[in-house]
Amino acid sequence: MNRTSKKITGPLKLRADLEIRPLNYQGRRALLVSDRLGLIKNPVLLQGEALEVLALIDGQREPDDLRLEFMRQRGYSLSGSSLVSEILESFRQLWLLDTPEFQARKKSLIQEFVSLEVREPALAGEAYPAEPSALKKFLGPILELEKLPPEIEAELKTGGRPAVLIAPHIDLGRGRRLYSRAYACLRGQQYRRVLVLGTGHLLESGVVSLSAKDFATPLGRIRTDKETVRQLTEAAGVLAAPDDFAHKKEHSIEFQLLFLQHLLGSDFELVPVLFGSINQWLETAGRASGIPGFQPFLKELREIASEPGTLVVAAVDFCHVGPKFGHQQPASEFKEEVLAFDHGLVEALLHRQAELFWRLLRENGDRFNLCGFPALATLLEIITAGRGYFLGHELVEESATRSAVSFASLVYF
DSSP: OOSOOOOOOSSOOBOTTEEEEEEEETTEEEEEEEETTOSSSSOEEEOTHHHHHHHHOOSSOOHHHHHHHHHHHTTSOTTHHHHHHHHHHHHHHTTOBOOHHHHHHHHHHHHHHHTOSEEOOSSBTTTBOSSHHHHHHHHHHHHHSSOOOHHHHHHHHTTOOOOEEEEOOSOTTTTHHHHHHHHHTTTTOOOSEEEEEEEOTTOOSSSEEEOOSEEEETTEEEOBOHHHHHHHHHHHGGGBOSSSGGGSSOHHHHHHHHHHHHHHOSOSEEEEEEEOOOGGGTTTOSSGGGSTTOHHHHHHHHHHHHSTTEEEEEEOOOOEESGGGTOSSOGGGGHHHHHHHHHHHHHHHHTTOHHHHHHHHHHHTTTTOOTTHHHHHHHHHHOOOSOEEEEEEEEEEETTTTEEEEEEEEEEO
16 A cells, blocks of 8 residues: 555445455455456455445445444444544555546556557466466366267367357366367367457446457467457447457456467457346347347347358356355355256257247346356357257356356357
8 A cells, every 4th residue: 555645535435346255264254355457456355344344335425424333333432433544544545445536547547458459468377377388288288178079079070160169258277177178179170260259347338348459368469350340349339338448357258369379379360349238128128139229239240250260259157156246145055046047048059049048037037147148148149050069067166255156168060
């Protein structure tokens, strides 16, 4: 903490883009707060009085009101006011509060990123090795981990060419088995262009965010198909994000590029698309094509996906359940429901039933936080491949947070 102390005024509210995870730490309740913008490098662990103060920040209380309420709950201890002031200053220093200072810094970060020509890797050296030879040694065993099902081997031996992959975007360690099965399908293949449909975890406005930047990884630089990006952005109209800032820290596309480069080299052109939420249309539309103003974008995307030499990759995870994702119950209590729900989704995907896929989520009320919903609903509108095959499904648990994430892999020829 080295920024100059400033007086905090006005109603206090937390940043809406923070990732807050409940957990038990050394036998005590705690919250782990991550900053997706990268203003603080390491997650912040909050316990004790910091949690009490955090719970009082509701977007309406001003600092004096908050101090009084904290003191009231503590029996009007004289030390309460200064303690709250110290905690609030810590929150400000850690960029946890949505203040004018934060908004100005965020605007500066957006402008800095938008001006760049290349999107540099965000997670090299953290989620995977940053040195090229080490990265290849890291990816090689993952791709050798699983054998392809016999029917996929038969397709490939008779000249079948994957046109669409559905692969996870969970961290590479936990998702290695299904990354293996998805990307092993691409051995020996070549593509002119790869369209990647990812989840925009940082996308705050707009349904889609496209980037014309080239994308770099430790394995080299991938050229983006800038004309196609321009056409898609124009077709999306008001549904397009005002900038490509959502791509800065996003891992869902970055992880796919590692496998794509490892197997295909860097000669293909990339079309990177991130999706935000479309849940606001869950009750009024029957499928993605029913979203007002979305049809021109889908039409353009469908034409691109159907061109020879184009591979489509949907980089998605499925359900997110447990306290980490807003549930009161641990993930173990949802297991059977999640497995049944995911089975229905996979069947709808395999048989390309866009309306059934949409209806399953509507009936579920998105209770299970299906983060891949927009990308998958879009995929079902543009897919032209014939035969789909199920490659596998997993539900991985995180014991520290009693939470779990599910994901699957599929391939279409």
